[in-house]
Amino acid sequence: MERVLEWIDEGTTLCRGALRDLEGPSLLPDWSRRHVAAHLFLNADALGNLVEWARTGVERPMYPSAEARNADIEQAALLPAEQLRSSFDDACARLNAAMATLTDEQWQATIRNSRGASIPATTIPWLRTREVMIHAVDLDAGITFADLPADFLDALCNDIRTTRDAVPEVDGPLPEQAAYLCGRPYKNLTDADGRPVEPLPPCL
Incomplete structure (x- = not known):
């Protein structure tokens, strides 16, 4: 867990540097850099929902639906560049703070990922690690695998x-x-x- 949390910090730093220039395409089909930035901050809040689920035991899915997720990304991609960057910073800080509140018992809670599969809450940091690391490359700002x-x-x-x-x-x-x-x-x-x-x- 400790190393995975370090990876989150490393990936977040890489992404933040790549967000300096949001104009242009990403490496993902049909997504601009703005779409990737929007997805990154919305994903942090979505994973925050899973943290809250683990903390309280009250079901709180990542997204209302796949359609709602996609619509939110499209809308957020239209935000001014500075607002996209600040939204990313704020969402990352919220997720880190939320994860820090979980007890050892709460980390063992069973939740569901965006595909509906049951997973332990201990998987949440790994899910975020994958997002920030891989999408740092997808932003096409000079970062490679x-x-x-x-x-x-x-x-x-x-x-x-x-x-x-x-x-x-x-x-x-x-x-x-x-x-x-x-x-x-x-x-x-x-x-x-x-x-x-x-x-x-x-x-x-």
């Missing part, structure tokens, strides 16, 4: 291999493997037979 901590990349690859169906084994640098498994652009990867691998759809 090679800039992310190696121990995070290793944990990410292991996580995706256990949750994605039929992911082939690939050979190549760890940052490129992580990019491939996340469905992001990659290079210099081959399968077990030495053949180039086919891209995967984005998983986050």
